[in-house]
Amino acid sequence: MSSRFPRTSPSVEIARKLRGELTPEERLLWACLRSKQLGVTFRRQEPMGRYVVDFVCYECGLVIELDGSQHLNSEEDKVRDADMRGHGFKTLRFWNSEVRGNLNGVLERIQRVLEARKNLKP
Template sequence: MRNKIIPYNPKLKAYARELRNNSTLGEVLLWQKIKGRALGVQFHRQVPLNAFIVDFYCHELQLAIEVDGRSHDFKYRYDAKRQGILESLGVRFVRFQDREVKQDMFSVILALQ
């Protein structure tokens, strides 16, 4: 099912806005490459889905992109649970390490095409 709208907690809107205004360098660099339908589809930054916020999301493809930096170092179980819940709603995930985005953007973009 494409372009499915996934409900979210409206209380997350303000936090998502805050995250957009305080993006990591890896998120900023990736955003510069995928914004404006650069890959043929539209992505949005820091999108509330269900009870969570994903770094980037394409409604058309139901695809979430996560850039995992130091804040994810000790959250493996939480991230896996969160991803499992969103995957049960039809969201597909692609995860990149922050250092991948910073050091090998070419491969990151290739993986998204």
């Protein structure tokens, strides 16, 4: 659905480092997203332009970000989400506490968005 962003050297190096330092919530969600468990391929800690996103499904143009309290009302996140939209990606954001406390609800919401995005394909 969407094309890849250009990769920059700093973001590639940062992504490699982050893949080895997943948070507990990222590990938990990754265990459910990997190996096409939701019917599509996700990549984790993926460089996209000047950003590194937590998870991305290129097939459906979906970015998933897990946020801690430092992201509350973040202007940087709004700019980042707008940049993703400009490249055809929808961003879903979940609080870490949502992943810990309601993983099934998080997965259901991701699945609904994936289905809707698949239906947008020509």
